[in-house]
Amino acid sequence: NNARSNNNAALFVSRVGRVPAGITSRRLRIVVTGGAGFVGSHLVDRLIERGNDVIVVDNFFTGRKENLKHLFGNPRFEMIRHDVVEPILLEVDQIYHLACPASPVHYKYNPVKTIISFFLLFLYLHCTALHFYLYIYTNVMGTLNMLGLAKRIGARFLLTSTSEVYGDPLEHPQKETYWGNVNPIGERSCYDEGKRTAETLTMDYHRGAGVEVRIARIFNTYGPRMCLDDGRVVSNFVAQAIRKQPLTVYGDGKQTRSFQYVSDLVNGLMALMDGEHIGPFNLGNPGEFTMLELAQVVKETIDSSATIAYKPNTADDPHMRKPDISKAKELLNWEPKISLREGLPLMVSDFRNRILNEDEGKGM
Ligand code: NAD
Ligand code: UDP
Ligand code: UDP
Numbered sequence: 001n002n003a004r005s006n007n008n009a010a011l012f013v014s015r016v017g018r019v020p021a022g023i024t025s026r027r028l029r030i031v032v033t034g035g036a037g038f039v040g041s042h043l044v045d046r047l048i049e050r051g052n053d054v055i056v057v058d059n060f061f062t063g064r065k066e067n068l069k070h071l072f073g074n075p076r077f078e079m080i081r082h083d084v085v086e087p088i089l090l091e092v093d094q095i096y097h098l099a100c101p102a103s104p105v106h107y108k109y110n111p112v113k114t115i116i117s118f119f120l121l122f123l124y125l126h127c128t129a130l131h132f133y134l135y136i137y138t139n140v141m142g143t144l145n146m147l148g149l150a151k152r153i154g155a156r157f158l159l160t161s162t163s164e165v166y167g168d169p170l171e172h173p174q175k176e177t178y179w180g181n182v183n184p185i186g187e188r189s190c191y192d193e194g195k196r197t198a199e200t201l202t203m204d205y206h207r208g209a210g211v212e213v214r215i216a217r218i219f220n221t222y223g224p225r226m227c228l229d230d231g232r233v234v235s236n237f238v239a240q241a242i243r244k245q246p247l248t249v250y251g252d253g254k255q256t257r258s259f260q261y262v263s264d265l266v267n268g269l270m271a272l273m274d275g276e277h278i279g280p281f282n283l284g285n286p287g288e289f290t291m292l293e294l295a296q297v298v299k300e301t302i303d304s305s306a307t308i309a310y311k312p313n314t315a316d317d318p319h320m321r322k323p324d325i326s327k328a329k330e331l332l333n334w335e336p337k338i339s340l341r342e343g344l345p346l347m348v349s350d351f352r353n354r355i356l357n358e359d360e361g362k363g364m
């Protein structure tokens with residue numbers, strides 16, 4: 001608690017240059033963009049539990065009010081329906097910026113919303129119907145607006161970037177010093193390059209405007225409240241096993257990923273925000289699995305009779321991914337605690353309930 005109060009005070013000093021009476025006991029006010037989503041809602045829970053005032057800003061593109069409904073009526077919690085591509089005026093101490101169309105299904109079908117460069121904006125404004133430009137630029141305009149907000153009010157800003165900035169990596173495991181191997185014109189590039197640009201903007205606002213920033217590079221994360229049908233592999237396999245459908249393995253299933261349970265990620269994000277280091281920091285679980293191994297763990301956890309259906313893989317799919325987390329271990333004193341075999345069962349009842357409710361909703 002002392003450390004937290006000191007940290008609050010330090011944040012305030014960086015804003016106003018002195019510690020006003022009572023600041024160490026004042027509650028931190030925090031905005032979480034994308035707070036109605038999977039990761040955001042777990043983060044909001046932890047911040048509220050810790051005694052902070054939390055404002056969620058979300059346009060419910062992929063997020064759901066249900067993820068936060070247990071907080072409705074809590075005097076420390078507020079929710080604003082707002083698209084971060086539009087400017088917003090708020091007074092807060094910290095900004096966790098998570099808002100982003102994050103899942104593969106959504107970014108493949110709404111690529112234009114995921115990325116904009118000013119060049120693209122210029123082109124779109126001139127070459128397409130005006131309404132279309134609203135779908136272009138969450139990742140860049142949203143980040144720009146939140147950085148502008150952070151600059152105006154002297155708040156600390158945390159960007160949730162992604163392991164996708166490493167693309168199809170040629171270095172394994174990936175360290176933060178690796179610059180990545182991204183196809184700038186591929187199907188996934190709207191997400192990868194959108195986040196890379198968001199990182200650039202974040203560092204530019206830090207260097208150019210003195211904004212206090214933090215960058216997290218998040219590796220594949222799973223847990224309760226994941227979107228049921230957003231196309232990510234863990235949610236797909238778990239939902240398929242519960243629905244008694246074959247597990248869809250793309251390609252030969254030998255590609256690897258490292259899966260992190262959501263509470264470990266939330267611990268990492270909070271340690272990063274409240275610590276003294278800018279990053280970027282890899283936040284992920286170094287346990288590495290092929291998709292076939294993941295399918296096996298899902299079978300053991302949910303239904304040993306589940307079968308596998310092989311499907312063609314998507315273009316530019318990274319062949320392997322595994323975080324090197326030595327930097328976060330050393331500087332944030334953080335490391336994940338929950339293995340895949342421990343974490344998967346923790347999301348099953350949430351998925352079962354939601355699938356059951358969906359089926360009932362369809363009159364099944
Ligand atoms: P999610 O889709 O569940 O949450 C994203 C939230 O942002 C949703 O609530 C959505 O409605 C909101 N949003 C989207 N566009 C918005 C806009 N223009 N204005 C306001 N709100 C908007 O995804 P998530 O898994 O919780 O991801 C959270 C963040 O973490 C994202 O930035 C994502 O890129 C990053 N990330 C997640 C993972 C992962 O495995 N979950 C991995 C790497 C990075
Ligand atoms: N912005 C915002 N809220 C604020 C301050 C700024 O949404 O409280 C937006 C602002 O509208 C602009 C972006 O953040 O689109 C960048 O702001 P900045 O002041 O850095 O740039 P400028 O407005 O001078 O171009
Ligand atoms: N994948 C799969 N079956 C699915 C969904 C995805 O085999 O039903 C594969 C996908 O091709 C990729 C890996 O799982 O190799 C992780 O995909 P996801 O979209 O979850 O995350 P990302 O590719 O962004 O790491």
